[in-house]
Amino acid sequence: MPNQSEQAQAEQVITPRLLREWPLPAPSGGKESRGTVLVVGGSRFTPGAVLLAGVAALRAGAGRLQLAVTSSTAAALSIAVPEAGVVGLPETDEGSVSGDVPQHLLDLAADADVIAIGPGLDNVDETAALMRRVLAAADAKTAVVLDAYALGALARHPRLLAGRSRRVILTPNVVEAGHLLGRDPGDLAAEAMTLAGSYSAVISLYGHIAAPDGRCWREESGDVGLGTSGSGDVLAGIVTGLVSRGADTDQAACWGAFAHAVSGQRLAPRFGRTGFLARELVDEVAYTIAGL
Template sequence: MPNRSEPRVITPALLRDWALPVPEGGKEARGTVLVVGGSRFTPGAVLLAGVAALRAGAGVLQLAAAESTAAALSIAVPEALVVGLPETADGAVAGRRHDRLVELAGEADVVAVGPGLNDVDQTRDLLDQILDATGPDTALVLDAYALGALSHAPDLLVGADRPVVLTPNLTEARHLLGHEPGPDLDAEAARLAERYRAVVSLYGHIATADGQRWREESGDAGLGTSGSGDVRAGILAGLLSRGAGPAQAACWAAYAHAVSGQRLVPRYGRIGFLARELLDEVPHTLATV
């Protein structure tokens, strides 16, 4: 087990000393994010994650979701290329090979998998396609059902030697750990990071496989709202796309997510804002660190 540092509190001063890359040039310099998710009944998760990636600085956005939702998504997010994926009879995204998905994954700088997916077995098949299609420099953000699939195949990332960030909630952390998370979420995040050889962002508790740890302390109860995790995963993907490293992106994303929620409190109260309202706050939060 690596020697673990004491968690560092994420503050504006810490982030200013760890400044995000500012790419020069056109949209290609800010990278391409592919978000894979969205069952027939949950396309909004892909929308939230994708728009969050753009708000965090991604240059090109591509969305892959259940075929029945693709037309609506392309209208709702006109900035994105949208690809419809085959569906099962109950509306889940099917895991069978899809040549266009493989092509897009192979060209993306960051692939975020999980928002809105709802079938563990089908998601595992999607992950296999994406891992086969992407190179060692392609960053992965695994969220929601992608984490469930990983918990069923804990060796999936072994030897992959690629930048990966896991973004579990407490239920997903339980599946990944094999036990209920204890009260020390710093320690639980570190256990997950070591076990899966990835950066882990667990409710603002961030850890790397080599024992580094950070804690974001600005988050409040309002972030516990439907779709909020999709926004956080999208912010992460956007920061990775523009050139941030996995730990840096996780720390900045945790801060941007939490403080964007704080900025909404005067208008909506502590628990009255919606996940979609976080999106417009993200650029300002990042810019004013």
Template structure:
């Protein structure tokens, strides 16, 4: 039987209003994005800027050391640190104490955008889980989900504030089989299996079986870098104080509606992921 889920509408979100922090940037939290490689620094940039657009107060980027200087110029709002690389340009799994210290101090850590080595990503994920405080929120995306599928007990029973953002390929790895047609059901199964909130193509589920779905997403969101924007958007909402399920629902809506806002200018499938970034604040503000 298909699962029951609530449609994410502006009315639902208005009843589930986002926190509005007062005070300085520290009140809006620190987001740390861990990702990238020599050849994929753009994923970290997209996720990081999306986090700021969603309301994060402080942004830190940890990416392959060969890309750190250019990232610091392209995202002058962020602290950028370079992580050791393999010969192939992937981030190594033993980056040292500097990353551990940043994880310890962050309010939200997003792991995965642009990472390219599954073994090293698994080591990075274990480092993050070891160093993060119990209240630190985590967003796991891309290769971090592949690494999690190889170690499914990492989160089970941990009680951590975690959101997983799989696409269909990543969902297949996490499930150990091809997903069925009812993505509500699959999201609920994944949430229960990994003890996390799951955002699967606009289908949101919690480990206790609550579920929502976003129905306004369009084909244009299936573009390179779009998932990195969504992961960063989620991290930014968590940073400003949203709980994981709330952040996942708001992020799914803001991601989809930001895409809709671009259609009159670029068509249904002509816009770029980076063009979503400037639409995010207005979309959130006008719910």
């Protein structure tokens, strides 16, 4: 049998042709037909991460958006994102989202089609407690996207995903991948495959996409400008929105990586390779997807 490095060499390059031959579900019906997204995150000091992820999910095609952040920031976020329903969550004295989540969040989790957890969270232990309750309230077939501190919580408590279907996507950066692996990452293609097998999830790692069944892809359009504050929240949101509109998890990860990277390419002529902002990436997402 080929070893992991040899398998990683079989990555398919994500091209416009590949994506056109793997089309997203065509929109039809009202907003309910494109699913309900719930994004849980945002400490007192980082509600913007939830804004970026949530709006990116809408730009990618989600039908309904619900955001859950600390109570002290919920009103401001509801004004900043009038398209979303926003609920407040208990917070610790330090401003982190508390793991002692209220029933209204569990009710939203039970009704959501996709739940994204992590953007803007900043306490691993509180995040782990939150994840236990939220994932227990959600249907086992509900899709889950984990990013940022949710990945740190998963690294410490791998059983958090126990009993879930394989509709899970993890979007680690290199540091977060190291936490999940328990060591410094080596070849990222091979490491994405390792994580996919270990967590029975689709992995999107720095342009390398891996599915639990061994299939893998590589996105080659990304440039240095994507390494900017909030960019990972945008990627997680794009992937979440694509799943909400009906894409399979592997398809959403591939389309999401491409849309994220090409949105950066579209901004570079105006702002240079490193001058654009994550919020500007969000504004390019819908056009980039439609352009395919």
